[in-house]
Amino acid sequence: KQVRVGTMPSGAPIEVTKELSKVDFSIGIGCVTPHHVSGFSGGSKIVLPGVSGERTVGEMHMLSARLRRSFLGIEENEIRDLMDLVAEKAGLRGLIDLVVDGIGRPTWIGAGGVREVFKEAVKESRRIYEVESPGNLDVVIASSYPADIEFWQAHKSLYPADMVLRDGGTLILATPCPEGVARTHPEVIELAGLPPEEIDKRARSGLVKDLIGAANSMVWSKIRSRIRVVIVSEGIREDEAKSMGFEWYGELQEAIDKELRRFDKPRIGIMKNAPELLPKVQV
Known part of the structure; x- marks a missing residue:
């Protein structure tokens, strides 16, 4: 079940799981790796697409596809901005993110504000996954x-x-x-x-x-x-x-x-x- 918490810049509804509206404080938990839709996974991506409605998730993916073939490795971009907006509207107040290596071993973990933790996690994710080519x-x-x-x-x-x-x-x-x-x-x-x-x-x-x-x-x-x-x-x-x-x-x-x-x-x-x-x- 979804609840509407706002509107996207495109006019599409921002809908997230109803459970978020029942809590006083929400913390996201995620893993940060390079990602073609949003630059990197993790951060506010735990809300969009994580617990968002089908229409909201679909509109986000369509926006990404219209803008570029891929946002892989681009930390600051329009899709990340949209994810941050939806997470804020949904009431996400804190974040626990981690980075793992190629065989799943944690190399970094951080907790705190959504944007601050994500920014540090991206640095570690680059160290693990970025290769000169x-x-x-x-x-x-x-x-x-x-x-x-x-x-x-x-x-x-x-x-x-x-x-x-x-x-x-x-x-x-x-x-x-x-x-x-x-x-x-x-x-x-x-x-x-x-x-x-x-x-x-x-x-x-x-x-x-x-x-x-x-x-x-x-x-x-x-x-x-x-x-x-x-x-x-x-x-x-x-x-x-x-x-x-x-x-x-x-x-x-x-x-x-x-x-x-x-x-x-x-x-x-x-x-x-x-x-x-x-x-x-x-x-």
């Missing part, structure tokens, strides 16, 4: 581990690769996806292959009800308009990948052999654990 690569070969149960998680690999590839470059993404594309957002299989403007038009007109799915589809469409995305997966069918505008191979070696033929002396990058990486591109 060359830019303008021709090809990136990436593994979606550990976000690989379905493409709804594996797509997090697209954003760090997008940061280091040149226009017209190729991402070869190896991802098992045993649960397929997106069990809870099946519309993305048809939406993602459309131009981003068409997806946005359908969302604004109400033809698409799943705004979160529409937002991700818009972002994937924007990315594949700049780079070639090749999916290597046993869990995603060829027709599903191509419906989303991606190329598909069943075997990684076949994908590498055929895709590298498109380049003369390609500059290649390898990304292990791609969903967890924050590239610091060398200029």
